[in-house]
Amino acid sequence: DSGVTQTPKHLITATGxxxxxxxxxxxxxxxxxWYQQSLDQGLQFLIQYYNGEERAKGNILERFSAQQFPxxxxxxxxxxxxxxxxxxxFCASSVDLDGRRTDTQYFGPGTRLTVL
Amino acid sequence: xxxxxxxxxxxxxxxxxxxVIKCTYSDSASNYFPWYKQELGKRPQLIIDIRSNVGEKxxxxxxxxxxxxxxxxxxxxxxxxxxxxxxYFCAATLxxxxxxxxxxxxxxxxxx
Numbered sequence: 489d490s491g492v493t494q495t496p497k498h499l500i501t502a503t504g505x506x507x508x509x510x511x512x513x514x515x516x517x518x519x520x521x522w523y524q525q526s527l528d529q530g531l532q533f534l535i536q537y538y539n540g541e542e543r544a545k546g547n548i549l550e551r552f553s554a555q556q557f558p559x560x561x562x563x564x565x566x567x568x569x570x571x572x573x574x575x576x577x578f579c580a581s582s583v584d585l586d587g588r589r590t591d592t593q594y595f596g597p598g599t600r601l602t603v604l
Numbered sequence: 605x606x607x608x609x610x611x612x613x614x615x616x617x618x619x620x621x622x623x624v625i626k627c628t629y630s631d632s633a634s635n636y637f638p639w640y641k642q643e644l645g646k647r648p649q650l651i652i653d654i655r656s657n658v659g660e661k662x663x664x665x666x667x668x669x670x671x672x673x674x675x676x677x678x679x680x681x682x683x684x685x686x687x688x689x690x691x692y693f694c695a696a697t698l699x700x701x702x703x704x705x706x707x708x709x710x711x712x713x714x715x716x
Binding site: 490519521523529530531532533536543544546576578580582591592593594595596597598600 | 636638640645646647648649650653655693697702703704705706707708709
């Protein structure tokens with residue numbers, strides 16, 4: 489158990505719908521990262537938040553958005569869903585301590601999204 | 605941005621043999637190189653990592669080597685066991701942003 493939690497574990501929805509995925513980082517971790525893993529694909533970085541602020545953006549579609557709340561949990565919002573959005577969505581967390589960044593990222597169990 | 609390439613994409617070995625997976629990266633500013641193991645449908649789990657100020661690191665049957673000049677790093681698994689079967693991902697981080705750039709993964713199969 490990495491200490492990172494994600495809900496829900498599975499999500500089945502229809503095209504055109506909107507869903508929200510939730511991630512709670514390890515206790516004390518300030519950074520949250522979102523990754524997408526499609527079937528037979530590697531891990532694609534979507535977006536990073538650090539202490540409530542967006543830190544870095546990757547290959548995230550305009551239909552997707554994220555935020556990090558004061559309690560440091562994060563939500564990834566996916567809208568106007570398409571069949572191709574079906575994937576495993578992972579979040580990971582790491583911590584920055586007084587300007588000394590710790591690189592290690594710990595992954596949550598993921599949310600499997602199926603768009604029908 | 606950074607580009608990480610990983611080879612081979614599949615690797616089959618006999619139990620007890622060694623396995624080697626190689627990755628190259630493009631940006632010389634990358635300074636942290638973790639390796640993750642992912643079993644089917646599970647989360648990626650960190651198995652070993654190395655920083656740019658170190659050339660080699662070992663943890664029991666697993667070792668990682670880094671050649672900064674050539675910009676490549678490798679994972680070595682000795683005395684492989686069937687439970688080592690999984691997909692292995694290498695990754696690199698660039699500068700201080702912290703995002704991971706992943707290779708495309710290697711499916712390792714260890715036959716008993």
